[in-house]
Amino acid sequence: MKKLNYSLPLSIVLIAISVNVKAQDTNTDNHTIGITIPEVALLDIEPSASKNITLAFTAPTEAGQPLVAPSPNTTLWLNYSSVKSIADPTRNVTVKLTAVVPGVDIKVTAAAASGSGGGTRGTPAAQLILSATDQTIISGIGSAYTGDGVNNGHNLTYALNYGSTAGSVASYGDLEAKASVVATVTYTISDN
DSSP: OOOOOOOHHHHHHHHHHHHHHHHTOOSOOOOOOOOOOOOEEEEEEESGGGOOOOOOOBOOSSTTOOOBOOOOEEEEEEEEEEEOOSSOOOEEEEEEESOOOTTEEEEEEEOOOBSSOEESOOEEOSOEEOOSSOEEEEEEEOSEEOOSSTTSBEEEEEEEEETTSTTOOSOGGGOOOOSOOOOOEEEEEEEO
16 A cells, blocks of 8 residues: 655645635525516507598488487407606507598597506596697606507507587587598607
């Protein structure tokens, strides 16, 4: 049997290495997790396949009577997804109309959010008479989602009135017969 002789410096190095290896493990350990949360601001109108609607006045059948306004349309839903930024804690949805129809008020009302969404969904405004100027229809949206599709989000009700009705900005005297007038309604989600 061979006897090994270690010099004192080599022994100290071996002891230091064994102590260092032993000191690396403890009864706890940790690591970091990097988390990225993107800012989100998306919206759409559902059902997307049939979101263009037609509303038509009916001519009177008796002399001396006015046009008959169409029944309100409640087929469209406003859906959105939002993750707010630190700088802007809430968002709004605005609405505007590209073409004002003389003598006609185009009104829209957004119902309270319903369906499968969650988070801080916004608060709808009262009925608006659409114009070429952006108007806030939903305010106070935080980090939220409405759910996707029909029966999720804010149900939109569109109604037409001719001038001379309560709250009207149009005038019956401005009406002009037209086979079809197309006006585009634009919704925009943005920071406050």
